Amino acid sequence: xxPTDWSTAAAVLRLATELVDAVQAGVVARGFxxxxxxxxxAFARIAAGDATTADVAAHLGVTKQSAAELVATLVERxxxxxxxxxxxxxxxxxxxxxxxxxxxxxxxxxxxxxxxAWRSRLGVEHFAGLQSALAALALPGxxxxxx
Numbered sequence: 001x002x003p004t005d006w007s008t009a010a011a012v013l014r015l016a017t018e019l020v021d022a023v024q025a026g027v028v029a030r031g032f033x034x035x036x037x038x039x040x041x042a043f044a045r046i047a048a049g050d051a052t053t054a055d056v057a058a059h060l061g062v063t064k065q066s067a068a069e070l071v072a073t074l075v076e077r078x079x080x081x082x083x084x085x086x087x088x089x090x091x092x093x094x095x096x097x098x099x100x101x102x103x104x105x106x107x108x109x110x111x112x113x114x115x116x117a118w119r120s121r122l123g124v125e126h127f128a129g130l131q132s133a134l135a136a137l138a139l140p141g142x143x144x145x146x147x
Contacts, residue, residue: 016146019114026110032103034077037145042070043096043104044143046080052091059144079103 020037027035038060045051045059057067071094074080079100085091096104119127 019111022114022117023107023110026113027103027106030106030110032106035079035103038070039074039079040104040107041143041145042067042074043079043100043107046094046096046100047104048142051094052085052088053094054091056094059142061144074100 023040024037027040041060042056045056051059053067053071054064056071057064060067060070062070071080071082075082077099078097081095081097082092083095085093118130122130
C-alpha cells in the first residue's frame with residue numbers, strides 16, 4: 001500500500017472513531033449513560049425486526065454466548081424485550097422497548113450533530129463533495145462494527 005493510501009485509510013478510521021465517540025457522548029448527555037457503542041449496533045439489528053440472539057451474534061460478528069450476555073444486559077437495563085418466537089419454540093424474538101427506541105433516537109440526534117460539525121468545518125461545497133464520495137464508496141448493507 002502506498003503511503004498516500006495508508007494516510008487516506010487512517011483518516012477514514014480516525015473520522016469513524018470521531019463519529020462513534022461523538023455519538024457515545026451524545027447518548028450519555030441525553031440520559032443513557034449505561035449503553036456502549038456495541039449496544040447501538042445491536043439496536044440496529046434488533047430494530048430491523050425478527051431478530052434473535054443468534055441474529056445479533058451474526059450481525060455483530062461475535063459468539064452466541066457473547067451476544068447472549070449483551071442481550072441479557074439490554075433486557076436487564078430496559079432497552080430490549082424477549083418474546084417467544086412463533087417460528088421456533090427454542091428461540092426468543094427481540095424487540096426494542098420505548099427506552100430502546102428513545103436511546104436510538106438520541107444516537108441519531110448525536111450523529112446528526114457530529115455531521116453538522118463536519119459540514120461547518122468543510123463548508124457547504126466541500127461537504128457536498130464528501131457526501132457524494134461516501135455515497136459512491138460505501139457499499140449497501142447492515143450497520144455493524146468493523147471488528
